[in-house]
Amino acid sequence: MIMALFTRSYKPGVLFNTNLLWRSNSTLETLQKGEDEEEFRVLDILKKKDKHQRRVARPMKVPADRAEKMPTDQNWGNVWPGPRSFHPSSVPLPIRQGYVPKGQVPPGKKANAELMKIPNFLHLTPPVIKMQCEAIKKFCTEWPKMLNSEQAIEQHYPVEVITSDYCHASPTIRNPLARIVTLRVKLSSLELDKHAKDKFLRLVGDRYDKETDLVTFTADRCPMRKQNLDYVNYLLTATFHESWAVEDWEKQKSEEDMEYYNWDNNKSKRNLIDWYLKVKNEDRLLTDDEYKSFDVSEIPHAIEYKETVSDLFNVGENKETLSRYDTVVRKLLGLPEKKC
Amino acid sequence: MNLTQNVASIAKWSTILSSQFHTSAALCRVVSGKYRITKKRDKPLTYEMANPPHYIAHRKTWNSWNTSNLKDGLRRSETALEDEFIRRFINGTWHGLVCSEVIIKRQFNHIRVAAIMRRAVSPIKMYFLLGYSEELLANWLQCPVTLEIQTVDSYKDVVFKYI
Numbered sequence: 001m002i003m004a005l006f007t008r009s010y011k012p013g014v015l016f017n018t019n020l021l022w023r024s025n026s027t028l029e030t031l032q033k034g035e036d037e038e039e040f041r042v043l044d045i046l047k048k049k050d051k052h053q054r055r056v057a058r059p060m061k062v063p064a065d066r067a068e069k070m071p072t073d074q075n076w077g078n079v080w081p082g083p084r085s086f087h088p089s090s091v092p093l094p095i096r097q098g099y100v101p102k103g104q105v106p107p108g109k110k111a112n113a114e115l116m117k118i119p120n121f122l123h124l125t126p127p128v129i130k131m132q133c134e135a136i137k138k139f140c141t142e143w144p145k146m147l148n149s150e151q152a153i154e155q156h157y158p159v160e161v162i163t164s165d166y167c168h169a170s171p172t173i174r175n176p177l178a179r180i181v182t183l184r185v186k187l188s189s190l191e192l193d194k195h196a197k198d199k200f201l202r203l204v205g206d207r208y209d210k211e212t213d214l215v216t217f218t219a220d221r222c223p224m225r226k227q228n229l230d231y232v233n234y235l236l237t238a239t240f241h242e243s244w245a246v247e248d249w250e251k252q253k254s255e256e257d258m259e260y261y262n263w264d265n266n267k268s269k270r271n272l273i274d275w276y277l278k279v280k281n282e283d284r285l286l287t288d289d290e291y292k293s294f295d296v297s298e299i300p301h302a303i304e305y306k307e308t309v310s311d312l313f314n315v316g317e318n319k320e321t322l323s324r325y326d327t328v329v330r331k332l333l334g335l336p337e338k339k340c
Numbered sequence: 341m342n343l344t345q346n347v348a349s350i351a352k353w354s355t356i357l358s359s360q361f362h363t364s365a366a367l368c369r370v371v372s373g374k375y376r377i378t379k380k381r382d383k384p385l386t387y388e389m390a391n392p393p394h395y396i397a398h399r400k401t402w403n404s405w406n407t408s409n410l411k412d413g414l415r416r417s418e419t420a421l422e423d424e425f426i427r428r429f430i431n432g433t434w435h436g437l438v439c440s441e442v443i444i445k446r447q448f449n450h451i452r453v454a455a456i457m458r459r460a461v462s463p464i465k466m467y468f469l470l471g472y473s474e475e476l477l478a479n480w481l482q483c484p485v486t487l488e489i490q491t492v493d494s495y496k497d498v499v500f501k502y503i
Contacts, residue, residue: 060459062493083447085454085488098387098500099399111497113388113440116454116490117401168407169446170415171483 067092077128086115158189163225180220183232187213200243261313263306264292301332377503387500388441406446422481426453433473439498449483456498459491
């Protein structure tokens with residue numbers, strides 16, 4: 001028994017007090033006395049000591065808040081140099097946050113988790129922003145003087161490339177959406193003749209917006225932005241040069257293939273000329289080319305008629321075009337005007 | 341002939357045979373994130389606990405701040421899982437010291453972990469735990485981790501009300 005106790009509480013290098021060996025059989029008073037004298041843990045066989053004795057945390061010496069010692073003319077940018085969660089000891093502001101019932105005071109800045117949660121802009125005070133702008137000013141270049149208006153920019157730089165950069169919180173900075181490249185160019189800024197323009201519009205299809213006169217190429221098929229940028233540039237170059245090329249089979253384009261209604265090539269003009277010649281009692285047969293090159297300005301109201309018929313086919317049948325067609329035909333044939 | 345007799349006999353009892361289908365309104369009782377009032381009214385609640393979840397964005401804010409929560413955010417599941425892992429790690433490493441929720445904010449690849457701790461251990465141990473958790477989390481998550489700790493004397497400092 002004694003031996004067991006001895007081996008348990010023996011620590012080498014410490015002078016052993018022999019009368020302490022008998023402490024296990026002694027009373028509580030002697031126990032507490034011995035506790036005060038030495039730091040050894042003692043086997044308490046009779047379980048006289050409370051089993052769960054709570055360790056009382058010694059009060060820690062906490063220095064006063066940093067905020068209380070701050071001079072009023074300090075440089076705040078040095079105190080709070082970067083983004084950081086709110087810390088009450090470093091911010092000399094009497095802030096409160098929290099919802100409380102009416103009449104109560106919201107929780108103060110100390111031990112307030114809500115203040116730590118919300119993002120703060122204590123690192124971006126106006127003087128700091130000013131200082132940082134001054135610091136990066138030397139990397140800026142002057143804006144070209146010739147590019148002083150939107151029109152000038154449009155004239156010198158007709159091609160517009162649109163890409164998006166994404167900023168997000170994640171271990172990787174890559175975002176697959178950043179690969180998408182859009183190229184926009186005004187159709188009027190491209191040098192195209194009538195045939196080339198027609199072919200260009202057929203090639204680009206619905207990528208051309210009639211209202212804004214913009215042709216838009218978008219590429220997202222390649223994994224990297226550079227590749228997509230190269231691809232849209234290639235698309236613009238290829239369609240431009242392809243539209244200038246004239247193939248042999250393009251000469252076979254007939255009236256059915258026309259993308260718009262050309263009155264001069266159509267039967268409406270022939271009918272008008274035939275009718276006009278008949279009215280004048282000139283009985284002569286015209287060839288196709290003669291029909292096409294016939295100057296209709298000698299026929300009264302024929303120019304109006306031409307425009308109206310073209311509108312009827314190109315714009316489409318609606319209330320306006322139809323009523324205009326009605327009045328023009330009455331004028332042309334010399335009929336009385338419509339009674340309203 | 342038999343069939344018609346059967347049908348007639350059933351039709352006679354139809355009012356009794358057609359059993360009533362008993363319905364009642366669904367009990368939509370939400371209990372998660374809410375605390376029950378004790379008899380003695382001595383249960384301490386922090387501000388976070390005092391406001392139930394439906395007050396998020398009204399009276400209290402989120403504990404995780406990142407872009408994965410937003411529409412079309414990337415790495416949703418990974419971020420959620422990592423956040424849960426960080427919370428458990430901090431609560432276990434700073435055992436019995438964490439007095440508030442663990443707030444995790446992400447900016448670019450930087451993770452900032454904020455919490456309120458009790459001053460129950462010596463500052464030397466606190467400094468050790470700080471470096472230890474930052475180093476280990478940075479190694480596991482493969483991005484810089486910063487711990488932003490505020491200390492209080494005891495739990496009583498974070499108590500908002502007793503219910």
